[in-house]
Amino acid sequence: MRWLSRIYRALLYTYPREFRLEYGAEMERLFRDRCGDVARAQDPLKTIRFVVDSGRDWMTTSIRERVSTARTLVAPAWKSARKSAPRGFVGEWVVTILMYLFATTTLVQAYVIPTGSMEGTLRVGDHMLVDRAAYAKPGALGRCVMPYHEVKRGDIVAFLYPEDTRQTFVKRVIGLPGDRIRMVDKQVIRNGRALMEPYTQHVDPSIRSLSRRLSRRARSVHDPARAGHV
Amino acid sequence: MYMAKSKTPGPTSQSPLPLTPPVFHILLALADEERHGYGIMQDVAWQTNDKLQLGPGTLYGCLKRMLAAGLVEESDERPDPAMDDERRRYYRMTALGRRVVRAEAERLAGAVTAAKSRKLFAGGKA
Numbered sequence: 187m188r189w190l191s192r193i194y195r196a197l198l199y200t201y202p203r204e205f206r207l208e209y210g211a212e213m214e215r216l217f218r219d220r221c222g223d224v225a226r227a228q229d230p231l232k233t234i235r236f237v238v239d240s241g242r243d244w245m246t247t248s249i250r251e252r253v254s255t256a257r258t259l260v261a262p263a264w265k266s267a268r269k270s271a272p273r274g275f276v277g278e279w280v281v282t283i284l285m286y287l288f289a290t291t292t293l294v295q296a297y298v299i300p301t302g303s304m305e306g307t308l309r310v311g312d313h314m315l316v317d318r319a320a321y322a323k324p325g326a327l328g329r330c331v332m333p334y335h336e337v338k339r340g341d342i343v344a345f346l347y348p349e350d351t352r353q354t355f356v357k358r359v360i361g362l363p364g365d366r367i368r369m370v371d372k373q374v375i376r377n378g379r380a381l382m383e384p385y386t387q388h389v390d391p392s393i394r395s396l397s398r399r400l401s402r403r404a405r406s407v408h409d410p411a412r413a414g415h416v
Numbered sequence: 417m418y419m420a421k422s423k424t425p426g427p428t429s430q431s432p433l434p435l436t437p438p439v440f441h442i443l444l445a446l447a448d449e450e451r452h453g454y455g456i457m458q459d460v461a462w463q464t465n466d467k468l469q470l471g472p473g474t475l476y477g478c479l480k481r482m483l484a485a486g487l488v489e490e491s492d493e494r495p496d497p498a499m500d501d502e503r504r505r506y507y508r509m510t511a512l513g514r515r516v517v518r519a520e521a522e523r524l525a526g527a528v529t530a531a532k533s534r535k536l537f538a539g540g541k542a
Binding site for chain 1: 453454457469470471472473474475476477479480504505
């Protein structure tokens, strides 16, 4: 029961500040008193009911107090907004912010291409969104919700460069672990077969002035070690 | 759910009736004596046969709005020396609160009479 009170004290921080300062101590005391009642009753059903009721009470009222505080703060804007869309105003923003926080940390990440190593497919300055969850190991639940697939040949992947994990590289997968890859006269040969690579551009290091860095990256497209690190 | 509730006039709007069940029962609990939060909660549970257990958020949210609407006020006295705790806040009903709860009770009584006349309600056992 003591840990319940402790959890409740933490949950109090979800209420608006003024409300918490005004009533937080009283609410905590009331909760502790209720905990005592329930503990004395020694009835598991009552305990469960108490926990469920408290959870529901917390959820509905913390949102209600937040909304009512927000309404007093933005009362003029609220008044004009509620005529057209009373729920939309707050709801839309809450959803937008939550989606943004959730999506950028777990689902997608935005990158800008800084080099020309994938020229032809990705150009310098291109913006792209990387699906962060595509290759993630899903749990039993995640399998139903998230589309998941193995790394395939031909996929374009973003990964942390193994020799310097501060850098993120974007490359095309040409081989999977176990594949034998050879390069003979600008032609990549995988498991004894020449690859059709209409997307590649071969740059002669002697032509371009910034070619040393560029060509090293271009070669790494054809490096079988890369694919294993995806 | 919140928006749906706010459509029915709460105690802060022009016409305070009908009251929400928590507000009505809190006023009933304060009808005969001043109480602190835990006391109100216990009395409401007693009134409703444990059907309505006010959680802390509901109770103090309602009290905040009822204070703003002038239905209740904080009391400086400490009427219950046995249970007394320096830091507990006691609440008492104002004259306005008494008028409002009486009007609400009459409104409900009218509804009950109507239900009885249609043989929907036997009285005593619901």
